[in-house]
Amino acid sequence: MTSSPIRYERHDNVAVIVSDNPPVNALGAAVRQGLEAYVKQAVADETIGAIVIRCDGKTFFAGADITEFGKPMQDPPLPFLVDMIEASTKPVVAAIHGTALGGGLEVALSCHYRVAVPSAKLGVPEVKLGLLPGAGGTQRLPRVAGVRLALEMCATGNPISAKRAQEAGLVDRIVGEDSLAADAISYAREVVGRPIPRASERSVSPEPETVEAFRRENAKRFRGFDAPAANIACVEKATQVPFEEGVQFERQEFMKLMMGVQSAAQRHIFFAERQAAKIDDVPADTALRPIRKVGVIGAGTMGGGISMNFLSAGIPVTIVEMQQDALDRGTGVMRKNYEASAAKGRMKPEQVEAAMGALTPTLNLQDLADCDLVIEAVYESMDVKKEIFAKLDGICKPGAILASNTSYLDIDEIASVTKRPEDVLGMHFFSPANVMKLLEVVRGAKTAPDVLATVMSLAKKIGKVAVVAGVTYGFIGNRMLMPRQVEANKLLMEGATPEQIDRVHVAFGMPMGPFQMSDLAGVDIGWHRDPSRIENIRDALCAEGRWGQKKQAGFYDYDEKRTPSPSPRVQQIIDEFRAKSGATVREVTDQEIVERTIYPMVNEGALILEEGKAQRASDIDVVWIYGYGWSVYRGGPMFWAQNEETLPKIVAGLEKHGFTVARTLKDAAASGGRLK
Ligand code: 3HC
Numbered sequence: 095m096t097s098s099p100i101r102y103e104r105h106d107n108v109a110v111i112v113s114d115n116p117p118v119n120a121l122g123a124a125v126r127q128g129l130e131a132y133v134k135q136a137v138a139d140e141t142i143g144a145i146v147i148r149c150d151g152k153t154f155f156a157g158a159d160i161t162e163f164g165k166p167m168q169d170p171p172l173p174f175l176v177d178m179i180e181a182s183t184k185p186v187v188a189a190i191h192g193t194a195l196g197g198g199l200e201v202a203l204s205c206h207y208r209v210a211v212p213s214a215k216l217g218v219p220e221v222k223l224g225l226l227p228g229a230g231g232t233q234r235l236p237r238v239a240g241v242r243l244a245l246e247m248c249a250t251g252n253p254i255s256a257k258r259a260q261e262a263g264l265v266d267r268i269v270g271e272d273s274l275a276a277d278a279i280s281y282a283r284e285v286v287g288r289p290i291p292r293a294s295e296r297s298v299s300p301e302p303e304t305v306e307a308f309r310r311e312n313a314k315r316f317r318g319f320d321a322p323a324a325n326i327a328c329v330e331k332a333t334q335v336p337f338e339e340g341v342q343f344e345r346q347e348f349m350k351l352m353m354g355v356q357s358a359a360q361r362h363i364f365f366a367e368r369q370a371a372k373i374d375d376v377p378a379d380t381a382l383r384p385i386r387k388v389g390v391i392g393a394g395t396m397g398g399g400i401s402m403n404f405l406s407a408g409i410p411v412t413i414v415e416m417q418q419d420a421l422d423r424g425t426g427v428m429r430k431n432y433e434a435s436a437a438k439g440r441m442k443p444e445q446v447e448a449a450m451g452a453l454t455p456t457l458n459l460q461d462l463a464d465c466d467l468v469i470e471a472v473y474e475s476m477d478v479k480k481e482i483f484a485k486l487d488g489i490c491k492p493g494a495i496l497a498s499n500t501s502y503l504d505i506d507e508i509a510s511v512t513k514r515p516e517d518v519l520g521m522h523f524f525s526p527a528n529v530m531k532l533l534e535v536v537r538g539a540k541t542a543p544d545v546l547a548t549v550m551s552l553a554k555k556i557g558k559v560a561v562v563a564g565v566t567y568g569f570i571g572n573r574m575l576m577p578r579q580v581e582a583n584k585l586l587m588e589g590a591t592p593e594q595i596d597r598v599h600v601a602f603g604m605p606m607g608p609f610q611m612s613d614l615a616g617v618d619i620g621w622h623r624d625p626s627r628i629e630n631i632r633d634a635l636c637a638e639g640r641w642g643q644k645k646q647a648g649f650y651d652y653d654e655k656r657t658p659s660p661s662p663r664v665q666q667i668i669d670e671f672r673a674k675s676g677a678t679v680r681e682v683t684d685q686e687i688v689e690r691t692i693y694p695m696v697n698e699g700a701l702i703l704e705e706g707k708a709q710r711a712s713d714i715d716v717v718w719i720y721g722y723g724w725s726v727y728r729g730g731p732m733f734w735a736q737n738e739e740t741l742p743k744i745v746a747g748l749e750k751h752g753f754t755v756a757r758t759l760k761d762a763a764a765s766g767g768r769l770k
C-alpha cells in the first residue's frame with residue numbers, strides 16, 4: 095500500500111492537515127481522500143478548536159490533478175470535498191504559499207479564513223485549459239472578492255498577488271514569508287470560538303452593468319474561445335440565483351466544456367509544452383554548463399531582441415556590431431523598448447537601468463572571449479556565418495556554446511568550420527525575439543548532449559518554450575510554412591484574392607493570413623538579391639516598391655495607422671499574371687483554401703516526423719502555438735488534424751488536390767492510428 099500524501103499534526107487545540115504531494119500538490123484522489131478523512135477526524139475531536147490546511151513543498155494546491163481528467167472520478171469528488179470543508183463546525187484556515195490555483199483556490203475559498211505569505215499568488219487558471227472553476231469557485235469567488243475581480247480572475251485565468259488578494263478580502267492576513275506554518279496556527283487560535291464565516295452564505299449584489307461592460311471590453315481578446323464566456327456566465331449567475339442553483343449551473347457548464355474539443359486541445363498544449371522540454375535520448379539529470387555571460391553578434395532587430403531576453407533575466411550580455419552607428423542604433427532601440435515597458439507599468443525604471451547596465455556594447459569580436467554562450471544573429475548568408483564561426487572558434491574559451499540564430503540554414507555546415515562542432519547548435523528565436531515565446535533549438539549531427547540540455551534549460555530561465563528541431567531547411571515552423579505559401583500563391587492565380595485567403599486563415603483562428611504576414615514581415619525579404627527578375631506576383635509588387643507595411647503598400651494598401659484595405663493596383667497585377675499564364679480563373683471556395691493551405695502543413699509535419707526532425711507530433715503543435723499564433727483552442731496543426739478534422743478527411747483532401755501524401759499520414763489514416 096502506498097502511504098498517504100496527507101498527514102495530521104496536532105498543535106494543542108489546533109489540528110494541522112498537511113499535504114505533501116510533489117511536484118505541485120495537485121488535488122488527486124489520494125489527496126482528496128486524506129483531506130476528507132482528517133477534516134472529519136478534527137471535527138469529531140472535541141479537544142480541537144480550529145483546523146489549518148497547508149502544504150509542504152514549493153506550493154499550496156496548484157489545482158485539480160489534470161491527469162485524472164477524462165477518467166472515472168474517484169471519491170470524494172472535489173465539489174463534495176469543498177462543501178464538506180466549508181460545512182465544518184470548527185473554523186478552517188488555509189495557509190497559502192506558492193500558487194493557490196484552480197481547485198486549490200477553491201479549497202481555500204471553502205476554508206473560513208485564508209492567510210498567505212507575501213510572495214503567494216492566487217488564481218483560477220482553468221480558463222487556460224478551456225475550463226472553468228468547477229468546484230464552486232465561480233460562485234464563491236464573487237461572494238468573497240467582488241464581481242469585477244471574480245470576472246477578471248475567472249475569464250482571464252491570470253493570478254493575483256497576495257497583496258491584491260488581501261485588498262479584495264480574499265486573504266485575511268499576510269504572514270511572514272518564512273513563518274507560515276507557525277503564523278497560521280497562531281491565527282487559527284485567534285479565531286477559535288468566533289462565528290464561522292462561510293463564503294456560500296454571503297450575499298452578492300447583482301451588477302448587470304459590470305458584467306456587460308466586462309463582456310464588451312474583452313470581446314476581442316476572447317474571440318474564438320468557448321471558456322471565457324462560460325466563466326463570465328457562471329459569475330453572472332452567482333449574482334442572480336441562490337448559491338445551490340449557481341453551483342448546479344456551474345457544474346453543467348463545466349461538463350459541457352470538459353467534453354468539448356477546445357478544452358481537450360488546451361489541456362493537450364499544457365502537457366505538450368512541458369513534454370517539449372524533454373529530450374528523448376538525453377537524461378534529465380545531465381550536468382549543465384554554467385551560463386553566466388552571453389555574447390550576441392548583431393545589434394539589429396533580432397540581435398537586440400535576443401539580448402533583451404537575457405538582460406531581463408539578469409544575465410549580462412556583450413553585444414557586437416561592425417559599425418558604431420549600427421551599434422548605437424541597436425542599443426538605442428533596446429532602451430526604447432524597455433522604456434516603453436516601463437511606461438506601461440510592466441517594469442520599474444530601476445529595472446530598465448539594471449538591464450541596460452548589464453549590457454556591454456562593443457565593435458570587437460575579441461570581447462566575446464569570456465562568454466559562456468555566443469549567439470550569432472547576422473543576416474542569412476552561409477558564407478558570412480561560416481566566417482563568423484571560424485573566428486569564434488579562435489576567440490571563445492573552451493566549453494563555450496556557439497549558437498546561430500539562422501531561420502533556415504544548415505547548422506552542420508556552419509559547425510563544420512569549427513574544431514568544436516559538439517559545442518555548436520541553432521537557437522532560432524522568433525520576431526520580436528523579446529516577446530515571442532518560441533525557441534527552436536536546432537540539434538546538429540554532432541551537438542553534445544550537455545550542450546543541448548544546457549540550452550533547453552536556459553530557454554526556460556529566459557521565459558521561452560523550447561522545442562528541439564533537427565537540421566532541415568526551415569526547421570519545423572518555417573519548413574511547414576513553405577507549402578502553405580506556395581499554395582496560397584497558386585490560389586491567387588486561380589481566382590482567390592489575398593483578402594479571401596487571409597480571411598479564411600483568420601476565421602480558422604490564426605492571428606493573420608499568409609499575405610498579411612508577408613506584408614508585416616516584408617514582401618521584399620529575399621528579393622533584393624536579384625531585383626531584375628519579375629517572375630511572379632510578389633516580384634512585381636517588390637519592383638513597384640510595395641514591400642509591405644513599412645512602405646504602406648504590399649498585398650494591401652495601408653493608411654498612416656497601418657489599417658489595411660484591398661488594393662486595386664494589386665488586383666491589376668494579379669489579373670495581368672493570370673492573363674499571362676492563360677489559366678482559367680474560377681471561383682475558389684473557402685473550403686478549398688483550407689484543404690490546400692492547411693492540409694499541406696499537416697502533411698509536411700508528418701514528413702518532419704518521419705525524418706526524425708521533430709521528436710513528437712505535440713512538439714510541432716507547440717511550435718505553431720508559440721511561434722506563429724496558431725489558436726491554442728485548436729491545439730496546433732497535428733492535434734487539429736488528429737482530433738478535429740480527422741486524418742482520413744485530410745488524406746482524402748490532399749489526394750483530391752494532387753498532393754503526394756506522407757506515408758505515415760496515409761498509414762495512420764488507414765489504420766485509425768496516430769502520428770507519433
Ligand atoms: N495536475 C497534474 N499535474 C500538474 C498540474 C496539475 N494541476 N500542474 C502541474 N503539473 C505537473 C506538470 O505537468 C509538470 O509535470 P512534469 O514535471 O512531469 O512535466 C510538473 O507538475 C511541474 O509543473 P511545471 O513544470 O509547470 O512547474 P512550474 O513550477 O513551472 O509551475 C505551476 C508550477 C504554476 C503550478 C504550473 O504547473 C501550473 O500552472 N499548473 C497548472 C495549474 C492549473 O491549471 N490548475 C487548475 C487545474 S484545473 C482545476 O483545478 C479544475 C477544478 O476547478 C475542478
